[in-house]
Amino acid sequence: MNATISSIGLNSYEEGLIQGHLKILNTKTRDFWSYVGAGDDADLVITRKPVSTSGEAKVAILAEDGFRKAKNNLYYLGESLRIFSLLELLLDIEHDTSEDPLFSSSSITTCAASSIHDFCAALPTSERFEILVNNQPCCQVLFDQGEWKAASHQTKTDVISQLSNGHIRFNEQPSDIGLAATLTVKELLWELGAKHSTNRLSQTHQYRISSWPLFGTWYSAPYMARLSALYSKRFASIDDGVRFSGASPAQVQAFLSACHLCDLGLQKRPVLEPSDKDQLARPEPQTLTKGLLHGLRKKLGMAFSHD
Amino acid sequence: MINGTKILFIGPMGAGKTTAITCISDDPPIKTEASNSARHISDKQTTTVAMDFGRIYMDQFNAIDLYGIPGQEHFDFLWPILEKGALGAIFLLNCDTTDQIIQNSLEKFCNDFSRLRDNSAIVIALNRANENAVSLCHNWLRENNIVLPVLMADPRNRDDIIMTLELLIATAEVDLLPEGEIHDAG
Amino acid sequence: MLGENLAFPPTLKMKCDSVLNDFASSENHLSFLSLSTADGYSLSHSDPAHVELNFRRISAMASSFAGISKELARETHHPAMEGSIIECQTGFLVCRLLKTEHLDAVLLGVFNNESNHGIALWTLNNIAKSITDMLNVYK
Numbered sequence: 001m002n003a004t005i006s007s008i009g010l011n012s013y014e015e016g017l018i019q020g021h022l023k024i025l026n027t028k029t030r031d032f033w034s035y036v037g038a039g040d041d042a043d044l045v046i047t048r049k050p051v052s053t054s055g056e057a058k059v060a061i062l063a064e065d066g067f068r069k070a071k072n073n074l075y076y077l078g079e080s081l082r083i084f085s086l087l088e089l090l091l092d093i094e095h096d097t098s099e100d101p102l103f104s105s106s107s108i109t110t111c112a113a114s115s116i117h118d119f120c121a122a123l124p125t126s127e128r129f130e131i132l133v134n135n136q137p138c139c140q141v142l143f144d145q146g147e148w149k150a151a152s153h154q155t156k157t158d159v160i161s162q163l164s165n166g167h168i169r170f171n172e173q174p175s176d177i178g179l180a181a182t183l184t185v186k187e188l189l190w191e192l193g194a195k196h197s198t199n200r201l202s203q204t205h206q207y208r209i210s211s212w213p214l215f216g217t218w219y220s221a222p223y224m225a226r227l228s229a230l231y232s233k234r235f236a237s238i239d240d241g242v243r244f245s246g247a248s249p250a251q252v253q254a255f256l257s258a259c260h261l262c263d264l265g266l267q268k269r270p271v272l273e274p275s276d277k278d279q280l281a282r283p284e285p286q287t288l289t290k291g292l293l294h295g296l297r298k299k300l301g302m303a304f305s306h307d
Numbered sequence: 308m309i310n311g312t313k314i315l316f317i318g319p320m321g322a323g324k325t326t327a328i329t330c331i332s333d334d335p336p337i338k339t340e341a342s343n344s345a346r347h348i349s350d351k352q353t354t355t356v357a358m359d360f361g362r363i364y365m366d367q368f369n370a371i372d373l374y375g376i377p378g379q380e381h382f383d384f385l386w387p388i389l390e391k392g393a394l395g396a397i398f399l400l401n402c403d404t405t406d407q408i409i410q411n412s413l414e415k416f417c418n419d420f421s422r423l424r425d426n427s428a429i430v431i432a433l434n435r436a437n438e439n440a441v442s443l444c445h446n447w448l449r450e451n452n453i454v455l456p457v458l459m460a461d462p463r464n465r466d467d468i469i470m471t472l473e474l475l476i477a478t479a480e481v482d483l484l485p486e487g488e489i490h491d492a493g
Numbered sequence: 494m495l496g497e498n499l500a501f502p503p504t505l506k507m508k509c510d511s512v513l514n515d516f517a518s519s520e521n522h523l524s525f526l527s528l529s530t531a532d533g534y535s536l537s538h539s540d541p542a543h544v545e546l547n548f549r550r551i552s553a554m555a556s557s558f559a560g561i562s563k564e565l566a567r568e569t570h571h572p573a574m575e576g577s578i579i580e581c582q583t584g585f586l587v588c589r590l591l592k593t594e595h596l597d598a599v600l601l602g603v604f605n606n607e608s609n610h611g612i613a614l615w616t617l618n619n620i621a622k623s624i625t626d627m628l629n630v631y632k
């Protein structure tokens with residue numbers, strides 16, 4: 001998809017800077033962004049002062065310390081036109097305008113986790129960046145041994161707690177804190193999603209994942225094994241997940257959010273009414289095997305055993 | 308007569324299949340072990356040459372039968388015989404080796420047990436693994452569009468083997484659900 | 494490489510091949526002989542006339558058969574199993590476990606319908622003794 005940027009009140013150096021940044025960023029973004037010159041007729045208008053625009057255009061003001069989303073159509077981009085702030089802005093706009101969003105509403109935690117996810121996906125692996133929560137350094141992220149990892153002076157629990165409670169922004173030129181990165185970003189995102197997400201997923205859709213989460217490596221709870229089994233084998237609704245796992249609806253939704261954040265291939269489709277053909281094709285319940293599996297769970301004291 | 312449901316333990320020589328079965332079987336398992344002459348592949352004294360067999364009794368009529376395959380490739384004639392009627396498999400893999408050998412093993416066993424693979428009825432349990440080995444397996448599965456769970460497990464540790472069984476049983480129970488109707492499990 | 498035992502020296506293999514071929518050619522009721530490690534690697538075999546055989550599979554099957562036989566004997570309180578026999582309409586297959594100083598092996602003799610139990614077992618015992626002596630002497 002093509003998208004346009006215009007500016008109001010910027011000098012020629014700044015206009016050239018936007019065009020220069022876009023040459024690099026267009027390889028990182030979903031849409032192809034082009035700068036169309038001065039004016040307010042574009043998908044995104046970059047200005048020095050607040051302006052009113054016609055239609056659906058987003059406005060980004062060159063003010064404050066760095067990137068911040070103020071409200072739905074208004075962003076702050078920092079005083080200087082830095083490439084990372086512009087990347088954050090474009091990714092955020094693209095995220096907002098996704099045609100078929102998975103979630104009907106997103107929590108602060110998931111927004112933070114999504115931003116980290118998108119930022120890692122867009123950055124060259126040679127880069128390192130810092131995550132600030134409420135303007136305080138939280139952790140640094142760098143690419144190591146094939147994946148993005150986080151380093152912090154704080155414990156994993158504290159990092160996750162901070163990220164789940166505050167507004168985050170990125171610093172693309174951090175000084176090296178001299179710590180080994182031990183926590184994978186996926187592990188971080190998984191825990192943020194699975195424990196703290198309050199996303200709402202559609203009840204009229206079914207979901208499926210195409211990879212299992214890493215049990216024993218990422219945070220796990222007993223109901224997650226059954227949710228993973230269910231959603232990795234077939235499309236199923238939130239209610240199906242609740243019934244099959246004994247988890248609460250919120251836990252099922254958080255689990256699916258975490259799957260999405262960790263790129264486990266979350267897909268959705270509308271709930272299908274079973275056709276006559278499906279009814280005919282239904283297998284007979286295998287009561288013997290079902291009873292045996294239930295017995296085995298009880299006998300071995302497996303985590304998922306209701307009685 | 309006892310009704311048995313079959314669970315298979317697969318994987319190359321030295322992965323810990325016999326140990327895992329011994330760890331959870333109610334009876335002392337039947338082992339068909341012979342001197343290991345391929346010490347350059349796995350430095351252990353004996354190796355399975357036909358199968359291992361253990362059993363978990365549910366009650367006086369029902370049991371779960373645990374079959375271990377012989378892991379060396381020249382015994383692959385036995386694999387389809389042992390696979391017949393199996394509910395699923397625990398795929399044990401010793402990761403104290405090179406990435407290439409791990410990938411070759413994944414490919415070999417996922418292909419040779421394709422019926423179970425395609426039904427997502429295999430749990431991959433990595434022995435002596437670290438997080439890099441887990442990532443390696445996870446990535447390999449994704450690249451090959453195979454949807455199977457991966458976890459680290461010590462075959463000597465009963466809790467670890469029970470966790471792998473729990474994942475396997477959870478996937479098996481999904482198959483028992485009629486399409487479009489999911490009832491409370493348990 | 495699959496089906497190859499790296500610890501078995503080529504010169505010893507040549508000697509075994511020679512012994513097995515001598516026995517097979519001198520006994521009309523003997524179709525062929527196969528020697529494998531107890532864990533199923535092919536070590537040596539006589540050259541069977543007029544048939545194509547996969548000795549990698551035969552060696553693995555012989556060791557599995559010996560392993561099952563040994564466990565069955567132990568389970569029925571008959572430890573120290575020495576061998577096992579398969580009876581067919583067209584002859585016999587006889588397996589013997591060979592325990593030597595350096596190597597545990599399985600010797601399989603395939604006999605045609607000119608043979609009978611007594612002759613087959615007696616013949617294979619003689620071959621087993623020759624092979625065991627040779628393996629024990631060889632350092």
